Amino acid sequence: MALCPLCCAPTKWDFVPCPDCKSRIFGLEGPCCTLCGRDLLDLENPCPSCRNVQKKPPHFDSLQCLGSWAGALREWVSAYKYGEDSRMASYLAKELAHRIPMKLHGCPLVPVPPRKKRLKKEGFDPVGHLAKGLASYGHPIWPLLRRHGNTAQKTLDRQQRMDGMALQYALRSSRINHVEKVLLLDDVMTTGATLSCCAALLKNSGIKKVHALVLAYDENLLA
Ligand SMILES: [Zn+2]
Numbered sequence: 001m002a003l004c005p006l007c008c009a010p011t012k013w014d015f016v017p018c019p020d021c022k023s024r025i026f027g028l029e030g031p032c033c034t035l036c037g038r039d040l041l042d043l044e045n046p047c048p049s050c051r052n053v054q055k056k057p058p059h060f061d062s063l064q065c066l067g068s069w070a071g072a073l074r075e076w077v078s079a080y081k082y083g084e085d086s087r088m089a090s091y092l093a094k095e096l097a098h099r100i101p102m103k104l105h106g107c108p109l110v111p112v113p114p115r116k117k118r119l120k121k122e123g124f125d126p127v128g129h130l131a132k133g134l135a136s137y138g139h140p141i142w143p144l145l146r147r148h149g150n151t152a153q154k155t156l157d158r159q160q161r162m163d164g165m166a167l168q169y170a171l172r173s174s175r176i177n178h179v180e181k182v183l184l185l186d187d188v189m190t191t192g193a194t195l196s197c198c199a200a201l202l203k204n205s206g207i208k209k210v211h212a213l214v215l216a217y218d219e220n221l222l223a
């Protein structure tokens with residue numbers, strides 16, 4: 001018998017939340033603010049609250065996510081990420097695939113690489129498994145980025161993250177010819193610094209548009 005990964009109620013499919021749990025996930029509908037991840041109600045990017053504080057725009061051109069890193073979505077993504085259960089990836093990928101706008105269908109996916117330490121110690125790459133799930137929706141995986149440096153992001157403050165970030169990622173190849181656009185994939189957007197740094201690297205290599213795709217944005221970290 002299949003069990004809901006969140007509440008353990010009997011359900012129809014393995015590794016898929018039951019209808020009750022799904023109804024507790026308040027997903028976003030339209031495009032998201034590239035600075036904070038919230039729904040863009042008036043479709044103007046960034047959203048009104050980010051416009052007010054005049055934050056520096058990120059290097060990526062748009063952001064799509066399932067919703068805020070809170071409530072049932074947080075439980076669900078945590079169960080996947082920290083429970084290290086790759087079997088949950090295909091359903092999360094399906095939900096994410098629905099969020100990808102038509103004009104980006106078939107667009108290559110560039111996964112944000114995991115920390116080396118994380119891979120060695122735990123052997124689980126949540127973004128990599130998600131990318132594989134999305135590949136079945138017609139998005140080829142392009143591992144254009146690599147990572148060096150092992151500092152866990154959680155231990156750094158915002159400025160340290162911004163400063164250190166540029167040193168943590170690099171391109172596998174310096175020149176990528178004739179690429180119009182890519183989807184940059186990560187699991188959770190915290191400050192957006194990782195995505196922005198990776199987008200800058202990709203654009204420096206000649207890619208014109210970088211669209212970010214994440215499972216959730218972290219509302220608690222909004223300044
Ligand atoms: Zn449930």
Ligand SMILES: [Zn+2]
Pocket residue numbers: 033034035036037038046047048049050051
């Ligand atoms: Zn915003």
